[in-house]
Amino acid sequence: MGTSLSMENQIVAAIRRIMRAVDLHSRRLAEEHGLTGPQLATLQAAANLGESSTGTLARAVHLSGPTVTGILDRLTKRGLVDRTRNGQDRRSVTVRLTSDGESVLAAAPSLLQDRFRQELTRLEEWEQTTILATLQRMAAMMDAESLDASPLLVPGPLDAATQAAAPVISPAETVAESTDSAAIPAKAPTVP
Template identity: 35%
Template sequence: MQSIKGLVLKGLAMSSSMNKKKTIAEIMHSLRRIFKAIQQYSEEVLKEFGVTGPQLWALRTVYVEGQLSMGELSRTMYLHMSTVSGVVDRLEEKGYLERTRGVSDRRVVKISLTKAGKKLVQRGPEAAQGRLLHGLESLSPKEVQVIWSSLEKVVRLMEIQDTKATFFFSEE
């Protein structure tokens, strides 16, 4: 259906003398394709396990971290609290999560897994990571390391600009 193979080969054919501007455009494309692949994987997870990628990710986070507040969950997942609120709604409806009000502070909502939720996490794949995970597993530790440090560099570049809006529009 998609001519992905062709596109990948086109990417590989680029020489190392490719100029910076073009490389940057390619980087954006790569990121876009990674997001798309993650979303497509989410569909597969939905068909097999009845929950979406983000939902499985939330379950997995609670499984790993233990009981969490909404704020903690959203910070751990790097998602806006209102987004997480909706995800938790759907997981609660499905019977995988429970909300309980905090005892000492009644503003706080504590999220915990039900028995069914725990079971699902144990038999399910590693959330959205699944596909990427199995790909990365096949690489050497060194290769994984290089990919990680590259991504960290990109993250720093993007997040640093939050604090340095002044320098945002530099000269061409």
């Protein structure tokens, strides 16, 4: 019967290979620069956003709260960031880069492997666009499902909020520079 799994299996296999490659590259970064991939990503986000809470940071790097807490623990231990309780809202924790953190970040390489970057820039522009569009499309399709457990299907019109969360098809005009992840206004719990 359903032996037509090949397409699915190939997609799964390709994703797994990519994940593994990312992981291996992360370890290489740690060896050569003392920073793993997630640590570097968090550091970059902290630099881009300026002073920000750990929650904001978590949303920016697409990771859960506990995960960034752990990463910030190691970053703090190495003296690259600074965690202080916010004065206004004392629940919140403000994260700042130290000068050490800034210099380390300035000297740090890209999150992508050098060779991959070179090959990428060597491609035709339409190919790069295709790759990016495909990845974003995949990301939108996959984390849309994870994000909401509600049985609500996508009807016709989408309001601004949903649109921001899942811009499935966009023309060649992909996003410019936006650091995205604007607000995410505290979603209401669906089920108790």
